[in-house]
Amino acid sequence: MGGIVSIISRGFHGRxxxxxxxxxxxxxxxxxxxxxxxxxxxxxxxxxxxxxIDTEAGVTHRWTWPEFLALPQERPTVDIHCVTExxxxxxxxxxxxxxxxxxxxxxxxxxxxxxxxxxYTTNLPLEDLLDGKAWIVHRFDGEELQxxxxxxxxxxxxxLYFWKSAKWVRGIRLLDEDHxxxxxxxxxxxxxDPWREQRYEGD
Amino acid sequence: MTAEHLDGNTLAGPLGExxxxxxxxxxxxxxxxxxxxxIGSLHVxxxxxxxxxxxxxxxxxxxRLVRGPGAAWLDLxxxxxxxxxxxD
Numbered sequence: 001m002g003g004i005v006s007i008i009s010r011g012f013h014g015r016x017x018x019x020x021x022x023x024x025x026x027x028x029x030x031x032x033x034x035x036x037x038x039x040x041x042x043x044x045x046x047x048x049x050x051x052x053i054d055t056e057a058g059v060t061h062r063w064t065w066p067e068f069l070a071l072p073q074e075r076p077t078v079d080i081h082c083v084t085e086x087x088x089x090x091x092x093x094x095x096x097x098x099x100x101x102x103x104x105x106x107x108x109x110x111x112x113x114x115x116x117x118x119x120y121t122t123n124l125p126l127e128d129l130l131d132g133k134a135w136i137v138h139r140f141d142g143e144e145l146q147x148x149x150x151x152x153x154x155x156x157x158x159x160l161y162f163w164k165s166a167k168w169v170r171g172i173r174l175l176d177e178d179h180x181x182x183x184x185x186x187x188x189x190x191x192x193d194p195w196r197e198q199r200y201e202g203d
Numbered sequence: 204m205t206a207e208h209l210d211g212n213t214l215a216g217p218l219g220e221x222x223x224x225x226x227x228x229x230x231x232x233x234x235x236x237x238x239x240x241x242i243g244s245l246h247v248x249x250x251x252x253x254x255x256x257x258x259x260x261x262x263x264x265x266x267r268l269v270r271g272p273g274a275a276w277l278d279l280x281x282x283x284x285x286x287x288x289x290x291d
Binding site: 084185 | 207249252253266
């Protein structure tokens with residue numbers, strides 16, 4: 001619910017909703033944008049960048065950087081919630097909806113394993129990537145997405161803890177069975193809903 | 204070049220919660236490239252959401268340590284062996 005509710009628009013005299021309503025349990029607000037990394041920052045030049053969706057039937061759909069930029073672009077404004085307890089409201093991004101990228105993808109898979117340049121992975125149910133809930137974004141706050149924040153492009157899934165929004169995203173593998181990713185195999189929760197405070201395995 | 208990672212010896216405290224010996228002085232062998240060296244020589248990223256120790260030779264993950272409330276998760280899959288010096 002966080003992702004949908006947080007796409008807001010305000011009129012000139014619109015009153016900002018109480019930030020408390022938008023803060024999941026155990027979170028505090030930040031104004032800066034903390035950088036958390038599990039490894040060296042990959043440097044991926046646009047001419048070598050590609051994004052792929054690999055289906056459970058072995059079909060791969062690929063986009064080069066120019067092909068990706070030529071797709072319809074959206075500008076979501078969303079709240080993001082990190083499992084390390086910071087939340088940031090009204091972050092503005094630009095990128096391509098996963099609904100657009102999945103338009104020609106024929107799949108009956110239930111699970112997705114997102115993989116990144118640098119080797120990071122994270123898993124989530126495929127339905128959490130669809131129906132306006134997720135994007136591949138390449139701009140933040142009106143500027144090119146910086147490498148330390150996942151540039152050239154990262155996944156944005158704001159309704160789950162931010163470790164699911166994989167930086168330096170390279171592709172999505174569709175799977176019939178769930179395959180836990182990097183942090184999900186090291187004690188973090190398999191799903192990671194901030195509104196149910198699903199931080200660690202067993203929460 | 205500015206190092207993005209932390210010194211490997213930052214693992215001493217967190218691993219000291221789990222092991223009876225100082226593991227940062229133990230010798231590990233990287234499962235990917237075979238490099239051997241003290242755990243304290245790893246390139247460490249973190250501490251949040253978890254500590255990630257990477258091989259200084261090939262950057263592969265040697266160990267991961269997540270500390271939650273009431274539990275720690277330690278993954279040593281990137282380590283072939285740990286040689287720990289002990290008294291006779």
